[in-house]
Amino acid sequence: MQFIDEIMGWYQQNKRDLPWRNTSDPYVIWLSEIILQQTRVEQGMPYFNRFQEKYPAVADFAGAAENDILNLWQGLGYYSRGRNMHATAQLVMENHGGLFPTRYDDLIQLKGIGEYTAAAISSFSVNEPRAVVDGNVFRLLSRYFGIKEVINSSQGKKIFTQLANEVMNKEQPGLSNQAMMEFGALVCKPKSPDCVICPLNQDCYALKQGEIGNLPVKKKGGSSRSRYFNYVVVLKDNAVLMNKRGPKDIWENLYDFPLFETDTALDAPAVLALPEFVEIFGANVRPESVYRSAKHLLSHQTIYAQFIVIQDFNLTLAQKVNWSYIRFDDLEKMAQPKIIFSFLRNLVH
Ligand code: SF4
Structure with a gap:
């Protein structure tokens, strides 16, 4: 079986039932993706629920007072995300007639939406074939294929994005992306990955070579x-x-x-x-x-x-x-x- 088929098969059996997985509404996907950046699912979930309840549509978000958004954001950190979201929602109202874009090329123009988020929204909402490369995907690809390129370098990003696009299931890009991310989060975890039950353990480079602790390779950030x-x-x-x-x-x-x-x-x-x-x-x-x-x-x-x-x-x-x-x-x-x-x-x- 192919690499991506194994992962998608695993995903169908083991995925978590997360509220943002049951929608193709680009606004809701955007909400969840920005809230979950740098944040664990358990921590982000109550925030997502509160935001969705208070601002069920992009027009509600755009019309909110900034202080109310920041207030609801309180405790989540990286507050610029909340401010950027407000600006983005207002742009969607002005430039897109209140319809949240679904196409990668439109999404990437919006404030606070980078390559990762644009790929996530476009593939989850309308199955545009754009690979999502988050920390989970970097780790999984690096370990399985034995890629030692530094992941937080522009060259590394290019190489991993290219590979992620190659392995993606082109018939179901949304599902394929979700499966890769979930697999990295739950099986090929940063510490103590579950290699024993991993369906890829026969051909995994890192497992065979005893390199799990060394992959992925990351350049140390600047000092604090x-x-x-x-x-x-x-x-x-x-x-x-x-x-x-x-x-x-x-x-x-x-x-x-x-x-x-x-x-x-x-x-x-x-x-x-x-x-x-x-x-x-x-x-x-x-x-x-x-x-x-x-x-x-x-x-x-x-x-x-x-x-x-x-x-x-x-x-x-x-x-x-x-x-x-x-x-x-x-x-x-x-x-x-x-x-x-x-x-x-x-x-x-
Ligand atoms: S065998 Fe282990 S390191 Fe390799 S992909 Fe599976 S969980 Fe990750």
């Missing part, structure tokens, strides 16, 4: 940058002073607190002595309490945060357009990064 966030949490009359974050940094348009970022870790008295702090808050601030959070890992940076809590402070906010007092009751309407809503949950409850 450490950032030290000193947050000032000002509480006043059942409200807390929040900051709406600006562009060109992580968490654009999300809400955090007034922030004093430093190059090294400082204790609270040193933060209170920073000239930029004194300029706004004065020299005689007495914090009520200080909390340090566990380090927060993002893709290329590590955030070390501390929260300096101040009660009943009188502050003139005229110069600080991004700062405003938000009542505790209204906090859940404001989209916040995880590090902030975890802190607030403990503080307010």
Whole structure:
């Protein structure tokens, strides 16, 4: 039996019943694909369900307020995905008459849709013969065929995409792609693949050569940058002073607190002595309490945060357009990064 036939046979027997598999609606497929990027299925599933319920059609998504989308996205990370989706939905309304495109060449023009997502939507919705090459597919192909090309290089991507297109079942591209992805996720797993039950184990290069741990080959990413966030949490009359974050940094348009970022870790008295702090808050601030959070890992940076809590402070906010007092009751309407809503949950409850 051919490589892809084995995998599709396995898929028919073993696939998980995931809600986005029972549709050919390109909007729903798009929703699921973007939500599941960099996210495990178990973590992404409740988000997918919430989004689909709240925005059943692309017009609903396009008409939503950005803060509502980010709020629903809260905790999923990589918030630019939510913002890009909003822009994409609006473009679909304007340029495609509200009909979500299904063709690869149209999809690839849309914001936040790369080759992978365009191939997924076009093949799952209308069976366009475009191979989907995600991490699962890279791993499976690399191990079975013994390909040592670095997967996160442009040359590697080219070679793997070409091979994925060659092995794809051209009669049923959607099913073929789903099967490859599911097989990589459930059988040819990153650690401890199930080679014993794998229907490909007779001819698998990595298994025969004892190379499973070495494949696929990946170039190490750049080192992670450490950032030290000193947050000032000002509480006043059942409200807390929040900051709406600006562009060109992580968490654009999300809400955090007034922030004093430093190059090294400082204790609270040193933060209170920073000239930029004194300029706004004065020299005689007495914090009520200080909390340090566990380090927060993002893709290329590590955030070390501390929260300096101040009660009943009188502050003139005229110069600080991004700062405003938000009542505790209204906090859940404001989209916040995880590090902030975890802190607030403990503080307010
Ligand atoms: S035999 Fe093992 S390494 Fe090879 S394809 Fe199957 S699960 Fe992957």
